[in-house]
Each structure stands twice: as structure tokens, then as C-alpha cells.
Amino acid sequence: AQTVTQSQPEMSVQEAETVTLSCTYDTSESDYYLFWYKQPPSRQMILVIRQEAYKQQNATENRFSVNFQKAAKSFSLKISDSQLGDAAMYFCAYRTYDKVIFGPGTSLSVIP
């Protein structure tokens, strides 16, 4: 079975500080991608970052970066210099040719 686990239902971070959100997944597939999506209060889903399973180099998008540990099936998201606009639900997702499976989400609060 393909599953995605996010063990932190809620996290908080001070503005301008760094926070790391955890994600683990379970799969027997070899060809897949991993994604982080953000869902602000508007409930619109927004892509934050993606990572190819074949690439050892961790993906980076501005203040967002991932720590991809393939052997451990771990895919954490680091947000640097946190901003008030980063407050949202964050979902880790795993994609194959057939399915895109999302984790349960982590609610991130940013404290001014």
C-alpha cells in the first residue's frame, strides 16, 4: 500500500525563523515524485516544491528546501525566514503514474 505520513498535526514558528515539517512515505514503486503543497485559509492548493526520486540533490525554491532521504523514505520541508504568509496547511504528496496520495497535513502557524 502507498501511504504518506505527516507526524506533526500542528507546528508553530516565530516570524523570520526556520521550521522543518516532516513527511515519510511507504512505497514499492521505483519511479515516483514527491511534492509539498500549501493550502492557505482560502483552501486553494498551491505547489511549494517537488523532488524526483532519482535525484540525490535536494530541491530548493527560494526560502523552501527539502531534505530527501530515499533509503529512509523521508521527505521533510524546511522553510527559512518564515513569513506571516507562510501560515497554512502543508501537505506532503507522493505521485506515481496512477495516483497522487496526500498525507494528513501539518497546520503551520507563524507568530509575529
Add this chain to the structure above:
Amino acid sequence: DSGVTQTPKHLITATGQRVTLRCSPRSGDLSVYWYQQSLDQGLQFLIHYYNGEERAKGNILERFSAQQFPDLHSELNLSSLELGDSALYFCASSPGGQPNEKLFFGSGTQLSVL
């Protein structure tokens, strides 16, 4: 604007009724995914259609069905509705079925079953 259109935005109905949710994917996108998001929950994968054919099923109830039409729009049919079916239903599309493609999400249909 993601380019994915979902109608209606809001739907209020009673238990036992049947409703149809509609999704128009981005122009040219062949893949359509349906998700259910209950209050404060994650996105539960329901079903994936690719170019008119069912490609994968998730935790979709037997009371629910979907199809993708030749013009690539998709409909999700929910019947014998129960209170627990109240949720935000998302449709998402992508160009094909490649794992590297991001999903483009619609703004969702909020279903309330009273």
C-alpha cells in the same frame, strides 16, 4: 487562476439525495483527479481518469461514481447522500499521467448534506 473550473462552488442538499459535481480541466490536460477533503482533514484520493479511461481508484464509496467525457470534462456523481459526505470536493488536472507533473487544482465544490 489554475485554469481548472469546478461547478457548483457550493451545494446544499438533503440526506438520501443525489448530486453531480462537474470539473473542466485546464485546456489540453488529459488527466483528472478527484479528491474529498472533510473538515480539517487531508485530501482523500477518490479516482483518476486519463483521456476518458479510469486509471486508478482510491477510497471511493460504491455510492459514488465518476466519468470523463470525450471533451475531457469530468463529473463526480454522489448518491444516497449521508451526513458524513459533507466535504470539500476537489478536482485536479495535469497534462498527462507523468509522475513529475504538478497538479492544477480547482477551487472545489463545498457539499453540505443536511
